[in-house]
Amino acid sequence: MRQADPLCSPRLLELLANKVHQHLGLDFSSSRRADLLRRLRQLAEEQDGESSVWLEHLAFDDWDDAQIQRLIPAFTVGETYFRRDPEAFDWLARQHLRPVLQRRREAGNYRLRVWSAACCTGEEAYSLLFMLDELLGGERERWTVELLASDINSIFLARAEQGCYGQNAFRRNEEAFRSRHFQAEGNAWRVRPQWRGRIRFLQHNLSAGPLPDPRSGLFAVDLILCRNVLMYFSAEHAGSTLRGLLASLSTDGILLLSAVEAGLASQAGLSGFWAGSNYALAPGGQMPRSTTVVPQSATREAQPMHARPQPPTDTAVAAEPAQEPLWQRAIAALDQGRHEVVWELIQTYLNQPGLTPNQRYEACLLQARSWAEQHRSAEAKEWLQRAQALDPAALQPYWLQAMLARHEGDVQAALQVLHKLLYLAPECPMAHFQQGLLLRETGRRQAGDKALRLCCRLLQDEVHEPLQFAEGLGRVQLQQLCEQLLGDEPCPPS
Numbered sequence: 356m357r358q359a360d361p362l363c364s365p366r367l368l369e370l371l372a373n374k375v376h377q378h379l380g381l382d383f384s385s386s387r388r389a390d391l392l393r394r395l396r397q398l399a400e401e402q403d404g405e406s407s408v409w410l411e412h413l414a415f416d417d418w419d420d421a422q423i424q425r426l427i428p429a430f431t432v433g434e435t436y437f438r439r440d441p442e443a444f445d446w447l448a449r450q451h452l453r454p455v456l457q458r459r460r461e462a463g464n465y466r467l468r469v470w471s472a473a474c475c476t477g478e479e480a481y482s483l484l485f486m487l488d489e490l491l492g493g494e495r496e497r498w499t500v501e502l503l504a505s506d507i508n509s510i511f512l513a514r515a516e517q518g519c520y521g522q523n524a525f526r527r528n529e530e531a532f533r534s535r536h537f538q539a540e541g542n543a544w545r546v547r548p549q550w551r552g553r554i555r556f557l558q559h560n561l562s563a564g565p566l567p568d569p570r571s572g573l574f575a576v577d578l579i580l581c582r583n584v585l586m587y588f589s590a591e592h593a594g595s596t597l598r599g600l601l602a603s604l605s606t607d608g609i610l611l612l613s614a615v616e617a618g619l620a621s622q623a624g625l626s627g628f629w630a631g632s633n634y635a636l637a638p639g640g641q642m643p644r645s646t647t648v649v650p651q652s653a654t655r656e657a658q659p660m661h662a663r664p665q666p667p668t669d670t671a672v673a674a675e676p677a678q679e680p681l682w683q684r685a686i687a688a689l690d691q692g693r694h695e696v697v698w699e700l701i702q703t704y705l706n707q708p709g710l711t712p713n714q715r716y717e718a719c720l721l722q723a724r725s726w727a728e729q730h731r732s733a734e735a736k737e738w739l740q741r742a743q744a745l746d747p748a749a750l751q752p753y754w755l756q757a758m759l760a761r762h763e764g765d766v767q768a769a770l771q772v773l774h775k776l777l778y779l780a781p782e783c784p785m786a787h788f789q790q791g792l793l794l795r796e797t798g799r800r801q802a803g804d805k806a807l808r809l810c811c812r813l814l815q816d817e818v819h820e821p822l823q824f825a826e827g828l829g830r831v832q833l834q835q836l837c838e839q840l841l842g843d844e845p846c847p848p849s
Contacts, residue, residue, distance in 0.1 A: 367410065367411070367414050368391070368392065368395075370414040370415070371391065371395060371410070371413065371414050372391055374413070374414065374418060375391065375426075375430065376589055376592070378418055378423055378560075378562070378563065379423075379426075379427075379430055379507070379560070379562055379563075380561065380562025380563070380588045380589065380592035380593075380596065381430060381562075381587050381588060381589075382587065382588055382589035382590075382592075390692065392690070392691045392692060393691065393692025393693075394429045394430060395410065396691075396692070397429060398426070398429050423560075424509060427507055427508050427509075428508060428510060435475045435476065435478050435479065435524075436478055436523065436524050436525065436526045437478045437481075437482055437520075437524055437525055437526075437529075437532070437533075438482065438529055438532060439478070439479070440582075440631070440632050440633065442631045442632045442796075443611065443630065443631040443632045443633040444482065444486055444631075445631060446630050446631030446632075446633070447486070447578070447611070447630070447631070448486055448489075448490060450630070451578065451609055451630075452486075452487070452490055452578065453490060455467070455577055455578075455607065456490060456491070458607075465497050465498045465499060466498070466499045466500075466501075467487070467498060467499070467500045467501070467577050468500075468501045468503070468572070468575060468576045468577050468605070469483055469487070469500070469501070469502050469503070469576065469577060469578045469579075470502075470503040470504070470505070470573065470576045470578070470579045470580070470603075471483060471502075471503070471504040471505070471580050472505055472559070472561060472579055472580065472581040472584075472600070473505070473506055473507075473561060473581055473582075473583075473584040474504035474505060474506050474511075474512075474515060474556070475506060475508075475511050475515075476511050476514045476515050476520075476524075477504060477511075477512075477514070477515025477516075477518065477554070477556070478520070478524055479504075479580060479582075480502065480504035480515065480554050480556075481518065481536070481546055481550065481554070483502060483580070484502055484550055484553060484554060485536055485550065487500055487502070488550075501555070501572060502553065502554045502555065503554075503555050503557065503571075503572055503573065503576075504554050504555070504556050504557075505556070505557050505558065505559035505561075505573075506556075506558065506559070507558065507559065507560045507561070509558055512556045512557075512558060515554075515556055516556050517545075518545055518546035518550075518551055519540065519543050519544070519545045519546075520537070520543060520544055520545075521542065521543050521544075522542075524544075525544075536550065555572070557571055559571065559573070561581070561584065561585075561596050561600075562588065562592050562596060565599075566596075566599030566600060566602060566603050567599070567602055567603040568603075573603050574603055575603075575604075575605045575608075576603050576604055576605060576608055577604075577605050577607070577608045578608060578609060578611070579600055579603065579604060579608065579609075579610045579611065580611045581596075581600055581610060581611070581612060582611065582612055582613040582616070582633065583613045583615075583616075585597070585612065585616050585619055586613070586615055586616050586619065588619075590619065590622050590623070593616075593619045593622075593623065594619075594622070594623035594624075597610075597619070597620060597623050597625060597636070598623070601625075601636060601637075601638055602638075604637070604638050606638060607637075608637070608638070609630070609635045609636065609637050610635065610636045610637070611630060611633050611634075611635050612627075612633060612634045612635070612636065613633055613634070614629075614632060614633060614634055614792070616634065617634040617836055618828045618832055618833075618836070620634065620636060621828075621832040621835055621836065622829075622832065626835070626839075627839070628839055629839055629840050632796065681700055681703060681704045681707075682704060682714075682718070684696075684700050685697055685700040685701055685704060685718075685721060686721070688700060689721060689724065689725055689728075692728070694725050694726075694728065694729055697721070697722065697725040698722070698725070701718050701721065701722045701725075704718055705718055712745050712746065713745075713746070715745050716742050716745040716746045716749065719738050719739075719741040719742035719745065720738075720739070720742045720751060720752065720755075722738045723735045723736075723738035723739045723742060723752070723755065724755075726738060727755070727759065732759050732762070732763060735755075735759060736756065736759060739752040739755055739756050739759075740752075748779055750776055750779060750780050750783070750823070753772050753773075753775055753776035753779070754776060754786070754824050756772045757769045757772040757773050757776065757789065760772060761789075761793075766793050766796055766797055767797075769789075769793055770790065770793050770794070770797075773786055773789060773790045773793070774790075777790065780823075782813055782816075783813075783823055783824070784810045784813045784814050784822060784830075784833065785810075785822065785823060785824040785825055785833075786824070787806045787807070787809050787810035787813065788806070788807065788810045788833060788836075788837065790803075790806045791803045791804070791805075791806035791807035791810060791837075791840070792840075794806060795840075804840075804841060807837045807840055807841055808837075808841065810833070810837050811834055811837045811838070814830045814833060814834045814837075815834075
């Protein structure tokens with residue numbers, strides 16, 4: 356008789372989620388259980404012995420450093436590329452690094468320490484090195500610049516030290532940038548010799564490693580970049596990591612986060628300011644005197660697309676007895692990351708007679724989410740369009756379409772979809788907030804500020820209404836982010 360899949364045990368899954376949270380800081384609670392289940396299935400399949408025994412040991416044994424290193428590749432994402440946020444780097448050069456360098460010259464202190472935290476395969480760290488060399492120009496030899504780059508994944512660090520990258524690392528079609536800093540090697544490009552060996556790569560666990568850490572050089576840092584990693588942490592671990600990073604800054608240093616992580620900073624009781632397309636924090640919550648804030652844009656989506664659709668309900672026509680098990684199995688398969696099973700079940704479900712339009716709408720929405728989780732945007736958009744055809748007034752497909760377009764860097768498409776959403780729901784604060792960010796990114800500052808002010812007013816008017824599409828971001832926090840983007844201009848009274 357075939358044994359039950361041990362991963363179907365809620366108790367075992369809870370133990371493993373707690374272990375991952377304890378050692379890596381990653382949050383796999385509630386809706387993220389599906390992602391944890393998918394990763395654990397992959398790990399179990401790679402074991403030579405019986406997967407059920409291995410998983411039980413993993414759940415109940417103490418994890419040493421060797422065990423953590425074996426698990427890290429399954430829990431880290433290697434998705435990055437060069438010049439990913441050019442507006443953020445431009446802001447750093449103009450508004451932070453140039454003033455810091457000038458003050459150091461005046462004081463006769465020719466030292467600078469910069470840290471790329473969670474550097475992945477090194478694209479961000481090398482970009483910082485290129486930028487610093489350009490800023491220092493002919494006086495590079497006079498300066499002692501310590502550029503640190505850390506990651507928890509030793510495989511990523513080894514690739515970063517090699518400085519060799521394929522086409523996927525260059526997505527902005529910047530041939531001049533690549534030609535200047537890289538030399539072709541077969542089908543890849545390697546960092547040119549003058550920039551090799553000038554970054555110190557080190558292994559560091561942001562969730563558990565000590566901060567500040569003078570032995571590793573992680574102290575008195577003039578600039579820390581820690582972007583697109585804390586959003587995977589629990590609020591507890593994100594808050595403690597933020598405080599450790601802030602304690603590792605010099606008195607006029609700054610910590611740069613992605614825009615989507617501004618909400619995590621607010622939840623931790625920390626107030627920062629917009630730095631180009633990113634969000635910055637300074638020691639003590641104060642803006643460093645070297646920095647002149649010129650808020651521009653926030654390019655990253657404010658909310659992830661992880662929310663699950665609820666089982667379809669329609670009081671007009673009751674579901675056939677055979678329909679509900681199929682739907683529930685499809686929901687469970689999506690939660691488990693079994694996307695092929697989702698496809699088969701949804702096809703079978705939709706082929707049944709007697710489904711209401713609402714039931715078909717929810718099924719299309721669930722299939723769209725399955726495609727989106729597989730990064731298959733074309734298929735996800737097709738199924739979102741099917742959902743819209745079944746319920747043209749539904750908001751969720753429009754929001755998900757906008758977020759898909761945002762993920763792909765198509766700002767104009769995202770704005771067009773948000774415009775349609777706001778036509779249907781003119782009092783949706785999150786839609787106005789996202790619209791404001793995108794408008795500012797395209798240089799339409801006045802229109803973007805207008806959208807942010809409207810977001811503020813709606814937040815004050817509808818204080819008792821749930822904040823749609825916010826997923827954990829509270830009204831007060833969203834209002835604070837709007838005011839910071841508007842230069843701390845008070846939100847207009849309702």
